[in-house]
Amino acid sequence: MALSSKAVSAPGKVLLAGGYLVLDREYTGLVFGLDARIHVHIQPLHTSSGVTLSEIIVRSPQFKYAIWEYGYRWTGPDGGMQVTHLRVSALQKLQTNPFVETALSYALSYISTVAGPAINPASITILADNDYYSHTATDKETSMDRFSSFGVPLSEAHKTGLGSSAALVTAFTAALLVHYLSEDQFSLSNDAGRSRLHNLAQAAHCAAQGKVGSGFDVASAVYGSCLYRRFSPSLLESHGEPGTSGFAAELKSLVEESDPSTKWDTEIVKSAVKVPNGLRLVMCDVDCGSKTPGMVKRLLAWRKDEPEEADRIWKQLQEKNEGLAAELVRLAETESHDCQQLRERITGIRALTREMSKCSGVPVEPESQTRLLDACSSVPGVVGGVAPGAGGFDAVALLIEDREEVISELSGLLERWNHDEQQGSEARVGRVRLLRVREDMEGVRAEDPAGYEGWLQ
Ligand SMILES: Nc1ncnc2c1ncn2[C@@H]1O[C@H](COP(=O)(O)OP(=O)(O)O)[C@@H](O)[C@H]1O
Ligand SMILES: C[C@@](O)(CCOP(=O)(O)OP(=O)(O)O)CC(=O)O
Incomplete structure (x- = not known):
């Protein structure tokens, strides 16, 4: 054949x-x-x-x-x-x-x-x-x-x-x-x-x-x-x-x-993952922001050395992560547009992530990303964001209201941010660029x- x-x-x-x-x-x-x-x-x-x-x-x-x-x-x-x-x-x-x-x-x-x-x-x-x-x-x-x-x-x-x-x-x-x-x-x-x-x-x-x-x-x-x-x-x-x-x-x-x-x-x-109608994910790429080598190794070494501290943080983080997923599903199913709870859950995850960064010495949400995430989160229509995956300096992921005005406000903020970063005297992160990607629920497919x-x- x-x-x-x-x-x-x-x-x-x-x-x-x-x-x-x-x-x-x-x-x-x-x-x-x-x-x-x-x-x-x-x-x-x-x-x-x-x-x-x-x-x-x-x-x-x-x-x-x-x-x-x-x-x-x-x-x-x-x-x-x-x-x-x-x-x-x-x-x-x-x-x-x-x-x-x-x-x-x-x-x-x-x-x-x-x-x-x-x-x-x-x-x-x-x-x-x-x-x-x-x-x-x-x-x-x-x-x-x-x-x-x-x-x-x-x-x-x-x-x-x-x-x-x-x-x-x-x-x-x-x-x-x-x-x-x-x-x-x-x-x-x-x-x-x-x-x-x-x-x-x-x-x-x-x-x-x-x-x-x-x-x-x-x-x-x-x-x-x-x-x-x-x-x-x-x-x-x-x-x-x-x-x-x-x-x-x-x-x-x-x-x-x-x-x-x-x-x-x-x-x-x-079924445990949904994005409510009216919201979307966006990703920002941070140029020159590279992964710190050995982050996984170092974080796991901390967990091994400080099992009680690590277990406490990980258990709390797991609860908060599950809470974030549950809130996304709840909003999607009730068609509610009240994002207050969602905002708080993201803030809670970030606080624990920073605690993990501090305790382990691994920059999962480093200070420069804290500033960037805080600035993005203050844009009207941005619910919140995180340093995704292993964290570090190279990317942020944001949950935002799915409206063109929010994207253009965010682009404006990033333009000013990039400009100010270049003027700044301290060691700062590289250029931040909004990527044209959003979530996709579907996996592999025939084309x-x-x-x-x-x-x-
Ligand atoms: N468009 C592509 N065409 C061919 N190979 C690719 C392509 N994109 C990625 N790869 C393969 O994947 C590798 C990149 O993988 P890796 O460094 O693990 O990056 P990532 O974190 O993006 O998965 C490349 O060196 C190459 O072997
Ligand atoms: C640390 C991790 O749990 C998550 C890493 O996620 P990233 O999305 O940062 O990974 P890369 O694809 O290597 O960029 C390691 C893992 O789950 O394998």
Whole structure:
């Protein structure tokens, strides 16, 4: 049967509440999917000469030199599919893309256990919505297009922290599954399909990252906005590497949960997360504001050293985080517009976060973000905001009334803020930019493969 072109997209994320806590199964995280998506298009690879190449070519045409060619070889029913990165030309330096390469070898290995080892060549195109990267001067003229050309290599692009690798691995894995498997074998529109995609993408993302995080980013890329309780890390700690003995069977069991020891205990509660009518999320990117290295390590070290203090703060924070989710749901269900409670709950979370910052010495809500969040929160129509995820200097997330006037008031404030910051004498944060993203309740979805004209080869 001839394989057809397919396209899939998956959302970026923001962890509004539950940073660090969500690393522990005792606690949960309130995560929103964002309407900035990563799209992956896949089509059969045709060669003009009619020669069949055993290759999968991956391109990310918004970036310079972003082309990766892979050979693949079945190592037998035991080891699965081994993927080799090929050099495009003898002159070009080999630019690796560990997330693409790992997702490819995991997905092809799993596919070979379901549909057999005959894998046809394919051409894959990755396209990211514009807000994943800060725009540079060179892309001004194309900034109105659905996808921008960033004019730089991927390694030089300035990320805005929306979780590109998790959305990428999820959309990329899903595109391979829908392309190579029949509807009966895999479908994005049923629970079994989504859960297999989740398990496979978590495994590949962790392997590519070289660490087992909480997985909230992959979970929201698959399921969209939700209250998230992580899986037990031990699930991903014992399987081998692609190509090694036993890998394919271990992966199949992990993906399909066919053995009691590979049952996933992730909890996704979609009904616990809502955004009331008339409100929306917005994100601000702070330029030059980088992540402080080792924040997670340092915060967890504090928890280990000061268990009583940490437990007290974490228990209170968990209660407040649950309270925030419950208030959002209550407002949505009663269609009330009284945001006083919501405002207070956000303020309560921030106060505890600052206490955690002080006790641990880790800048989860550093002083500069306190000033920025306070200034934003004083704009009429802004309910409140937080330093999301791990916190630090690089972003803030705000809940605001969904009106154009609030956005323009906020933009005005940020313009003045950026101006004043540059005049200031103290060490200050970088430029703050309002991103054009908002919450998106939906997770991964099939897209029309005909919608990417001009970007495919
Ligand atoms: N548009 C893209 N095309 C190809 N690879 C991408 C793209 N976006 C992200 N990636 C992959 O994800 C990596 C970035 O992941 P990471 O540094 O973990 O950032 P994030 O915090 O945004 O997930 C890149 O180095 C690349 O391997
Ligand atoms: C600390 C954390 O709980 C949350 C980190 O969230 P971020 O959104 O800050 O993460 P990045 O995608 O790495 O930018 C770690 C985790 O849950 O894995």
